[in-house]
Amino acid sequence: MSSTFYQQYPKFHVAVDCIIFGFKNGLLKVLLQQRPFEPHAGEWSLMGGFVNSDEDVDDAAARVLTELTGLKNVYMKQVGAFGSVNRDSGDRVISVAYFALLDIDRVDKERNREHSAYWEDLSTLPKLLFDHKEMVQRALTMLRERVSKRPVGFQLLPPLFTLTQLQMLYEAIIGENIDKRNFRKRVAEMTFIEKTDEIDKRTSKRGAALYRFNNTAYQRDGHFKL
């Protein structure tokens, strides 16, 4: 099916841009690349790409993410469409931004290198191309709103994690310190955050219990609040 009525209207390039969040050493990070083509080649930018004709916009974002990280089935949410006439100085491009949350240790470093992509601390971002800084800012706002109400933070951690790691993650995202006892009290109420009998000895002599997020249990009866 196709419509002659639609044909009188203009068409646009449509791109996706990915705000890829990671967490390492107590810091939130974003994966940035040096733009590989003109205009503005070499400038710091988000990883992006054009949407293909036979491809959902969501799928385009997932494809671009996989291209850069080697990962599939990553947690992604749309941030929104950015559609100012002059946002891209190359030509008119409407871009749909997505943020992704992933375990930084699972990304394919080789692919990062091929794309001149590097993890940058969120607190010391360089100047970014076009409106990419605004995209990051809006993604971060969404992440902050979401992370206290939904169990999405786990996406940024390995499958097994310590409570100290989890707390540091939350502190990094919301940008303030959390009381350790109050934090653990709240975690203890969420039975779908399960203590395993594994111990992580890497960060202390005593060792810290490793926990796991049980998504099935969460779906059943979970109320998340941190």
Next chain:
Amino acid sequence: MSSTFYQQYPKFHVAVDCIIFGFKNGLLKVLLQQRPFEPHAGEWSLMGGFVNSDEDVDDAAARVLTELTGLKNVYMKQVGAFGSVNRDSGDRVISVAYFALLDIDRVDKERNREHSAYWEDLSTLPKLLFDHKEMVQRALTMLRERVSKRPVGFQLLPPLFTLTQLQMLYEAIIGENIDKRNFRKRVAEMTFIEKTDEIDKRTSKRGAALYRFNNTAYQRDGHFKL
């Protein structure tokens, strides 16, 4: 400036669709139209339109809204981009949805008529075109999250309103009953919701005090919570 690099990539029709919320007789309403062109002419749909080449996507949404209502400077927020390949059976169209909040009594009824547009109760929506129901659903979710934290509900009321009206509005949006005394206690704490010395005699013999939202005062020192 224009780029030959971009030219190898496909282009798309980009549309906007507006979820226009109003409030009347204690009920939340949405302005729907009977689609004026093929395919699916006559089906219930959101008011939409194609983006022009020289126009920001946000501006296109505002233009479409003005076309249908005669109103300018209406409160609008982007809901998000809808980009499935087959979402529009006419041809591939990527649509960016926006919701608008307005005082239902200020819309130009003549323009509504010209566009075959009618206010429908949110609780009894007809079947809608394509993915428009999903757009309404997402807009409603955003409105619900937003209305308790930000003073946006006033956009749906006339400049002067009674506390009963305000409470009914909140009840309609969040979909549950609110205790009158607790509600008024919270309103009283927000000094930027100002009692005027006007009285509304239309809904009771005794008459109800009319209030006004003072945005300047809110910007200065306002903390909003309802």
Next chain:
DNA sequence: TCAAAAGTGTTAAGTTTACACCCATGA
């Protein structure tokens, strides 16, 4: 005079915050 909506405070329950010490272990 009565029906109908407007207006008004107090108490109990629940939630959130503040806070400090002992434990286990490897070096």
Next chain:
DNA sequence: TCATGGGTGTAAACTTAACACTTTTGA
């Protein structure tokens, strides 16, 4: 043995929720 991060409970402050009667006035 000691330095380091892991682990644990209680009480006060604050917030939220529940609840019912009096007022005004036009018909």
